[in-house]
Amino acid sequence: MSDSNLKSLALDLASGEFPRSPRETLGGYVVAARTLDKCRAVLAGTNGEYHFDCPLDGFFLSFTGISADDFKAFVATGADDEAVAKWINENAKSRERRDIIKWNNEMRCKHISEMPIELQEFLEDYIPECIPAGKIVYVWFDVYDIEEGRI
Structure with a gap:
């Protein structure tokens, strides 16, 4: 994977595109897909007014036990959504599926x-x-x- 792959995956949030809804899941977690979209845009310089590691991202990162720096470093490799989802699941704090479902629903509500x-x-x-x-x-x-x- 490469820098060109990262740039092709990054949304142009500075020009009117939006990151995914926080309701969408990635790797089984709400917020994760949006966090990824903003992280890619920051790395590509197309984030506009959007920020990576904002309070919303912090809820996801804190729950999974993944640091913003580690997440950003992996995303910088140009990993696609599937690879990021796999990486999240390999690096997140071990939790029962029902605990993740409960957290997702608490966040949604x-x-x-x-x-x-x-x-x-x-x-x-x-x-x-x-x-x-x-x-x-x-x-x-x-x-x-x-x-x-x-x-």
Whole structure:
């Protein structure tokens, strides 16, 4: 795998493409596919306003026990989605499948009031500035999917 492979896989988030929804799974984990999309874009210099290792990515990385640096180093090899999924499963903290399912569902249903206060404060201003009037944010993932036009 190579740098050219990485560039061909990286989305151009600076020019209007969006990373995948945090609801999509990779290697069996929600958030992972989005984290990968942002990481590739950062490595390719096409991330625009998107950040890798943001608080959302941190939830995934913390749960799996994978460091942002290790994840980024592997992604930099130009690995495709299948290879990254395999790498995640080989490097994630060992957990029962039912624990991963429970975490996925907790993340899918996480209300803003259940988040650390720093994120609540950030979203208090971010939502009215970036979410169209009339759109209701029921759970945290809605913020991304509404803003990026998926719902």
